[in-house]
Amino acid sequence: DGGITQSPKYLFRKEGQNVTLSCEQNLNHDAMYWYRQDPGQGLRLIYYSQIVNDFQKGDIAEGYSVSREKKESFPLTVTSAQKNPTAFYLCASSSRTGNTEAFFGQGTRLTVV
Amino acid sequence: GEDVEQSLFLSVREGDSSVINCTYTDSSSTYLYWYKQEPGAGLQLLTYIFSNMDMKQDQRLTVLLNKKDKHLSLRIADTQTGDSAIYFCAEDSGTYKYIFGTGTRLKVLA
Numbered sequence: 627d628g629g630i631t632q633s634p635k636y637l638f639r640k641e642g643q644n645v646t647l648s649c650e651q652n653l654n655h656d657a658m659y660w661y662r663q664d665p666g667q668g669l670r671l672i673y674y675s676q677i678v679n680d681f682q683k684g685d686i687a688e689g690y691s692v693s694r695e696k697k698e699s700f701p702l703t704v705t706s707a708q709k710n711p712t713a714f715y716l717c718a719s720s721s722r723t724g725n726t727e728a729f730f731g732q733g734t735r736l737t738v739v
Numbered sequence: 740g741e742d743v744e745q746s747l748f749l750s751v752r753e754g755d756s757s758v759i760n761c762t763y764t765d766s767s768s769t770y771l772y773w774y775k776q777e778p779g780a781g782l783q784l785l786t787y788i789f790s791n792m793d794m795k796q797d798q799r800l801t802v803l804l805n806k807k808d809k810h811l812s813l814r815i816a817d818t819q820t821g822d823s824a825i826y827f828c829a830e831d832s833g834t835y836k837y838i839f840g841t842g843t844r845l846k847v848l849a
Contacts, residue, residue, distance in 0.1 A: 632781075659837070661839075666747065666841065667841060668827065668839050668840055668841035668842050669782075669827070669839040671836065671837075674836060684836075716781055716782065718782075718837075726769075726770065726831055727770070727772060727784050727787060728772075728782075728784075728829075728837055729784075730774075730781035730782040730783070731781050732780055732781045733779070733780065733781050735779070
């Protein structure tokens with residue numbers, strides 16, 4: 627079955643540590659996205675990538691980094707520079723032609739302890 | 740700037756209709772979407788409407804689009820307890836970026 631997979635579902639991090647969230651899709655989509663969700667604030671765009679080896683900052687990129695070495699994969703690293711990293715992180719992908727609806731993974735809940 | 744606004748909460752009784760409203764600012768959007776999010780899960784696409792349409796019906800769901808007022812609504816007929824979730828509207832800004840609303844938490848009372 628085609629889809630988009632995020633792992634792990636739950637992640638705990640100590641302050642000062644970097645952590646990487648995985649996102650893999652087998653939908654043959656060119657575009658991939660990372661969103662952060664906080665209660666009452668909807669989804670905020672962290673980074674997005676329209677094509678392999680290219681990505682752009684979203685609205686809240688500070689303290690985060692990404693790579694897009696393969697079409698299928700768009701990992702997000704939450705660095706120690708991110709001051710308030712506890713949140714629900716959602717990865718999505720979409721086609722660049724036709725109906726461009728976004729398909730979402732099941733999310734990763736990151737908690738800093 | 741680009742912005743999508745929704746009310747935060749809606750409570751309805753089981754069997755009644757629910758109407759969730761959304762206003763957007765980017766008149767160049769090609770598609771407008773409604774997504775559903777259940778607790779602890781990702782977003783699932785419920786339905787979408789192309790910007791040159793006024794209405795779209797899909798089983799219990801009816802989407803109305805008023806382009807003049809930049810207003811989008813989602814009506815759920817015969818609302819069930821399984822419809823309790825957060826509903827997001829989103830616009831496709833045409834630059835491969837999506838602008839999401841803050842989400843409306845729908846609570847269905849038995």
